[in-house]
Amino acid sequence: MNKTNEKISEKVRELINSHGIDTASLAAKIKCDANRFLNYYYGKARWDMEYVEKTADFFRVSIDYLTGRTDELNSGNTVMCADVKKIRQVPVFGEVYCGYPAPAWDKDAVRKYLALPEMEKYKEAFGLIAKGLSMTPYINPEDILICADIPEKIKDGKAVVVVYKGTFDDGDINAKLVQFNKRESKVTFYSVNTKFPPQTVDEESIYKLYKVIKIIRDVK
Numbered sequence: 335m336n337k338t339n340e341k342i343s344e345k346v347r348e349l350i351n352s353h354g355i356d357t358a359s360l361a362a363k364i365k366c367d368a369n370r371f372l373n374y375y376y377g378k379a380r381w382d383m384e385y386v387e388k389t390a391d392f393f394r395v396s397i398d399y400l401t402g403r404t405d406e407l408n409s410g411n412t413v414m415c416a417d418v419k420k421i422r423q424v425p426v427f428g429e430v431y432c433g434y435p436a437p438a439w440d441k442d443a444v445r446k447y448l449a450l451p452e453m454e455k456y457k458e459a460f461g462l463i464a465k466g467l468s469m470t471p472y473i474n475p476e477d478i479l480i481c482a483d484i485p486e487k488i489k490d491g492k493a494v495v496v497v498y499k500g501t502f503d504d505g506d507i508n509a510k511l512v513q514f515n516k517r518e519s520k521v522t523f524y525s526v527n528t529k530f531p532p533q534t535v536d537e538e539s540i541y542k543l544y545k546v547i548k549i550i551r552d553v554k
Contacts, residue, residue, distance in 0.1 A: 338401050338402070339377065339380050339381055340377050341400075341401055341402035342374075342381050342386060342400050342401060342402075343374060343375060343376065343377040343381070344377075345399065345400045345401075345402070346374070346375060346389060346400065347375065349389075349393045349395070350375075353393065353449075354423075354449030355449055355450075355451065356448055356449065356450065356550065357371060357372060357375055358550050358551070359450060359451050360389070360392065363388075363392055363451070364385055364388035364389055364392060365388070366385050366388075368551070371385070386400060386401075422449070422450060422453040422454065422459070423447040423448070423449055424447065424448045424449075424450050424453060424459050424460060424461055424480060425444040425446075425447055425460050425461065426444065426445050426446050426447065426448060426460070426461035426462070426463065426478060427443065427444060427445065427460060427461065427462055428443065428445070428462065428463065429462065429463045429464075429465045430462040430463070430464060430465070430479060430495055430507050430508070430509045431465045431466045431507070431508060431509070432464055432465065432466040432467065432468045432469040432470075432473055432508070432509045432510070432525070433466035433467065433468035433469075433508075433525065433527075433530050445463075448461060448478065448480075448550070450480065450548070453480075456482040456484070456547065458482070458483060459480055459481065459482045459547065460480070460481055460482075461478045461479065461480050461481070461550075462478070462479045462481060462495060462509075463476060463477075463478055463479075464476065464477040464478070464479055464509060467527055468510075468525035468526070468527045468529075468530035469493070469509060469510070469511075469525055469526045469527065470526065470527055471526070472493070472526045472549075473493065473509060473526075473546075473549060474551065477549050477550065477551050478549070478550040478551075479493075479495065479509060479546050479548075479549060480546070480547050480548035480549070480550065481495050481544040481545065481546055481547065482544060482545055482547050483542070483544055483545075484545050484547075485543055485545075487545050488512065488543055488545050490512065490513045490514060491511055491512075491513070492511065492512060492545065492546070493509065493510070493511055493512075493545075493546035493549075494509070494510065494511075494512045494523075494543045494544060494545055494546060495507060495508070495509050495543070495544040495546065496508050496509075496510065496512075496523060496540060496542075496543055496544075497540070497541045497542045497543075497544075498535075498539055498540060498541055499538075499539055499540065499541045508523065509546070510523035510524060510525060510533075511523070511524050511525070511526070512543070515534075519536060519537045519538070520534050520535070520536060520537065521534070521535055521536075521537055521540060522534045522535075523535070
């Protein structure tokens with residue numbers, strides 16, 4: 335790749351880090367395929383001018399700044415992009431298994447925080463790290479599942495994280511698709527990977543259902 339392309343990738347990495355936004359969110363904002371954007375981000379593909387312009391507009395910097403022609407972000411501009419005001423720091427806790435229940439995460443042990451936009455309507459959103467293969471390719475190992483306690487938004491066929499009864503600290507958790515049988519007070523959890531059979535349980539055995547509202551996949 336030429337030096338200009340490398341400089342754009344370098345500047346974009348700096349802006350992403352300084353603004354506390356992740357690559358998946360930025361790709362969505364500029365309407366670029368996430369995998370394609372990661373190739374730009376790591377300097378593995380030549381930047382399309384359309385996405386250079388959209389990235390410059392998002393961060394409110396000049397194209398000259400992204401290409402290294404100037405060190406000034408933008409003439410007279412000291413304001414960060416407007417969307418940054420809406421960004422929230424979302425805690426990522428432990429692991430959630432797709433396939434078989436596992437001990438619940440330690441809700442006091444935050445592994446890291448993710449700066450995510452458009453999360454203001456989810457008061458206590460949190461992240462869990464996916465393990466297991468039962469939900470591939472919809473959910474892959476090491477994906478981060480952003481979850482929220484919004485039971486009224488959970489519908490048949492949606493991805494959820496289920497916590498079974500017991501104490502919150504020693505209950506079992508699992509990531510699955512859900513189907514409700516209100517007549518019999520039953521809930522069935524099933525996988526994308528058909529090698530993993532569905533599991534039907536009584537509603538009373540469930541402590542909490544969290545809706546998976548976002549899946550973050552950092553392709554390298």
